[in-house]
Amino acid sequence: xxxxxxxxxxxxxxxxxxxxxxxxxxxxxxxxxxxxxxxxxxxxxxxxxxxxxxxxxxxxxxxxxxxxxxxxxxxxxxxxxxxxxxxxxxx
Numbered sequence: 359x360x361x362x363x364x365x366x367x368x369x370x371x372x373x374x375x376x377x378x379x380x381x382x383x384x385x386x387x388x389x390x391x392x393x394x395x396x397x398x399x400x401x402x403x404x405x406x407x408x409x410x411x412x413x414x415x416x417x418x419x420x421x422x423x424x425x426x427x428x429x430x431x432x433x434x435x436x437x438x439x440x441x442x443x444x445x446x447x448x449x
Contacts, residue, residue: 365389370428370444378422384409385423388440398440405438 365371366389374382387409391398402413409416416438423429431440 367444373426374423374428377426378419381419381422384411384416384419385428388429389442392442396442398442399437400440401437403436 366374366385371382371385374385388398391400391408400408400416405411405413405416411419417433420429420431420438420440424431427443429440429442431438433439
């Protein structure tokens with residue numbers, strides 16, 4: 359993590375580590391894959407290859423992040439649409 363612009367804001371990442379440490383790595387990975395509109399679209403068939411976990415585990419790790427108001431996600435039949443909440447730059 360040499361480039362901190364690709365790292366989540368410190369206060370959000372700290373909240374993730376304290377409340378749902380199992381989801382912290384996924385949060386960092388999603389943050390790195392976001393586009394300029396703070397969105398990530400991941401197809402279920404690609405979850406195993408990109409995140410090295412099953413789609414079910416992916417959904418189960420996303421849920422705590424949603425309850426912390428760090429992300430919002432919609433799961434459809436073939437993809438996950440994730441909106442990252444929070445500031446655009448590191449504080």
